Amino acid sequence: MSTPAPPAHADPRLAPVLEAQPAGITDNSEGMAYLERLPRRLVTTYLPLLVILVVLLFPFYWMALTAIKPDEQLIDMERFNPFWVVDPTFKHIHKLLFETQYPRWLWNTMYVSVAATALSLFASVLAAYACVRVRYRGAGWVGAAIFLAYLVPPSILFIPLATIVQAYGLFDSPIALILAYPTILIPFSTWLLMGYFKTIPYELEECALMDGASRWQILTKIILPLAFPGLISAGIFSLTLCWNEFIYALTFLSSTQNKTVPIAVVSEFVDGDVYKWGSLMAGALLGSLPLVILYSFFVEYYVSALTGAVKE
Amino acid sequence: MAHTALTQPAPVAVPTRSAWARLRASRGWAGFWFMLPTALILGLFLAYPLLKGIWLSFTNARIGRDGVFIGLENYAWLWDDDVFWLSVFNTCLYTVVASVVKFAVGLYLALLLNKNMPFKAIVRSIVLIPFVVPTVLSAIAFWWIFDSQFSIISWSLRHLGVIDGNIDFLGEPAMARACVIFANIWRGVPFIAITLLAGLQTVSPSLYEAATLDGASNWQIFSRITLPLLTPIIAVVMTFSVLFTFTDFQLIWAMTRGGPVNATHLMATLSYQRGILSGTLGEGAAIATAMVPFLLAAIGISWFGLQRRAWQAGESDR
Numbered sequence: 001m002s003t004p005a006p007p008a009h010a011d012p013r014l015a016p017v018l019e020a021q022p023a024g025i026t027d028n029s030e031g032m033a034y035l036e037r038l039p040r041r042l043v044t045t046y047l048p049l050l051v052i053l054v055v056l057l058f059p060f061y062w063m064a065l066t067a068i069k070p071d072e073q074l075i076d077m078e079r080f081n082p083f084w085v086v087d088p089t090f091k092h093i094h095k096l097l098f099e100t101q102y103p104r105w106l107w108n109t110m111y112v113s114v115a116a117t118a119l120s121l122f123a124s125v126l127a128a129y130a131c132v133r134v135r136y137r138g139a140g141w142v143g144a145a146i147f148l149a150y151l152v153p154p155s156i157l158f159i160p161l162a163t164i165v166q167a168y169g170l171f172d173s174p175i176a177l178i179l180a181y182p183t184i185l186i187p188f189s190t191w192l193l194m195g196y197f198k199t200i201p202y203e204l205e206e207c208a209l210m211d212g213a214s215r216w217q218i219l220t221k222i223i224l225p226l227a228f229p230g231l232i233s234a235g236i237f238s239l240t241l242c243w244n245e246f247i248y249a250l251t252f253l254s255s256t257q258n259k260t261v262p263i264a265v266v267s268e269f270v271d272g273d274v275y276k277w278g279s280l281m282a283g284a285l286l287g288s289l290p291l292v293i294l295y296s297f298f299v300e301y302y303v304s305a306l307t308g309a310v311k312e
Numbered sequence: 313m314a315h316t317a318l319t320q321p322a323p324v325a326v327p328t329r330s331a332w333a334r335l336r337a338s339r340g341w342a343g344f345w346f347m348l349p350t351a352l353i354l355g356l357f358l359a360y361p362l363l364k365g366i367w368l369s370f371t372n373a374r375i376g377r378d379g380v381f382i383g384l385e386n387y388a389w390l391w392d393d394d395v396f397w398l399s400v401f402n403t404c405l406y407t408v409v410a411s412v413v414k415f416a417v418g419l420y421l422a423l424l425l426n427k428n429m430p431f432k433a434i435v436r437s438i439v440l441i442p443f444v445v446p447t448v449l450s451a452i453a454f455w456w457i458f459d460s461q462f463s464i465i466s467w468s469l470r471h472l473g474v475i476d477g478n479i480d481f482l483g484e485p486a487m488a489r490a491c492v493i494f495a496n497i498w499r500g501v502p503f504i505a506i507t508l509l510a511g512l513q514t515v516s517p518s519l520y521e522a523a524t525l526d527g528a529s530n531w532q533i534f535s536r537i538t539l540p541l542l543t544p545i546i547a548v549v550m551t552f553s554v555l556f557t558f559t560d561f562q563l564i565w566a567m568t569r570g571g572p573v574n575a576t577h578l579m580a581t582l583s584y585q586r587g588i589l590s591g592t593l594g595e596g597a598a599i600a601t602a603m604v605p606f607l608l609a610a611i612g613i614s615w616f617g618l619q620r621r622a623w624q625a626g627e628s629d630r
Binding site for chain 1 (some may be wrong): 353358437
């Protein structure tokens with residue numbers, strides 16, 4: 001930060017003095033929340049926060065409620081309060097798991113996501129290490145080019161990619177997705193890992209070089225263990241992106257049994273004009289759960305990946 | 313810089329080694345091997361398709377048939393196509409409205425989350441859930457919330473006595489646009505809020521304390537300290553946000569498929585409909601290629617516009 005920090009007046013003895021001042025003078029900005037009284041905080045902080053949280057979470061509540069609601073309650077909104085459910089049923093979920101190919105779609109999504117993530121982590125670890133530590137001629141340019149690749153959106157590429165996938169005989173095959181997804185994942189992971197690699201002291205590497213270690217040994221024995229949190233961040237974020245991906249899967253896959261969850265849920269639960277809302281919502285819920293569970297375990301890594309990549 | 317100079321390779325200094333040994337020690341060669349997987353994947357599945365897309369847009373290729381070069385015919389055709397221009401309008405409207413609201417709500421939410429409160433960590437991780445859940449799956453939830461017959465919003469408003477009949481959320485052009493924009497905002501706010509929150513936490517509290525002692529008002533503190541210090545990160549976040557909003561496909565496809573009567577078609581969805589569903593690859597590629605200049609302009613506005621603000625505010629470090 002170029003702005004010189006003014007002398008701090010964070011003397012705890014001043015707190016009661018400030019608090020004793022009239023409301024017009026005391027301030028309520030961040031870091032000094034203790035100056036604010038509860039009723040005021042209720043209105044300025046907790047109430048708006050509650051409203052935003054309710055709006056953000058309502059679709060999930062609605063999804064979960066619909067997934068366990070019997071059909072007659074879904075269509076009869078006058079006799080039953082739609083915001084609640086009497087006699088919840090697991091019929092929709094049971095039907096989803098045993099009468100559709102949903103387990104297969106879940107498996108496809110997982111398999112494609114894990115494979116694409118592994119492939120892109122492998123490539124990005126090597127690329128990031130080369131850009132940060134090998135520093136071959138033109139490394140700076142390559143770094144910039146990888147970042148530019150992040151700015152090329154899939155919605156511009158899917159038509160030519162579809163023709164290429166067709167030409168390679170990969171149409172309707174998960175391999176097409178496993179090869180195409182890394183174009184979204186590698187730029188992100190490389191930038192994230194470059195940040196992590198830069199924080200590892202160069203001396204460690206020099207010592208290893210003196211002892212005759214090869215580049216590959218340095219990377220696997222020294223750098224990777226130290227950059228493990230970065231690896232997890234990149235992995236979790238890549239998995240989320242893959243699970244979320246839609247346009248490539250929609251374009252490259254055609255047969256029902258090869259579909260991924262997002263594609264299948266959109267296309268397979270509509271019978272003519274009759275929407276099977278219960279199954280649809282159960283499908284959406286079940287497709288979201290693995291990610292939410294994964295996210296809740298690694299929330300710290302996920303957030304650091306998200307913010308780290310942007311600050312980089 | 314001195315560090316770089318020290319570690320620069322000097323192959324001429326060791327002329328006695330064999331060509332193989334020199335090659336093995338060369339940084340350029342090591343760099344080549346390390347970059348190979350990335351270069352192959354990005355070259356084959358990103359750079360090559362990008363060029364091929366531009367080439368396709370000058371041909372009359374269809375699915376299952378290689379096209380011949382027809383010059384600017386696809387573009388001339390699009391120029392006279394009202395649906396194309398409608399999609400351009402929709403894309404711009406969608407991007408501008410959604411980005412502005414996302415920024416405003418995201419910044420507000422970040423400021424709220426930055427305050428001291430119980431269960432801070434839990435609240436922050438809950439906020440991000442809409443961003444973690446696959447867009448299509450939440451779009452389907454919105455589809456159901458906005459259903460013409462069974463919408464919970466219509467039901468609530470009816471029972472509150474605000475309206476008489478059901479609102480046809482996704483059936484009327486203006487309403488459908490508002491609904492998809494709302495869903496986009498809903499999904500985008502958590503990302504912006506959490507990232508700006510990370511930025512807010514790097515601002516030293518002593519700045520706020522000093523300003524408070526000098527008698528600055530809330531608004532002065534926000535506009536003179538928080539906003540200038542946050543500008544670099546705002547520029548990055550908004551550039552990404554604009555980029556992803558402009559090229560959005562899945563939310564529209566899951567909720568409206570461009571309907572009613574093309575009212576919510578974005579350039580990306582129109583490109584899919586013409587290129588893949590109708591099979592006219594050339595025309596679809598032309599629509600996708602036509603996104604590039606708009607995209608560059610949108611990125612330019614969000615990036616340089618915000619960066620210029622940073623310079624004006626005297627922020628020089630980046």
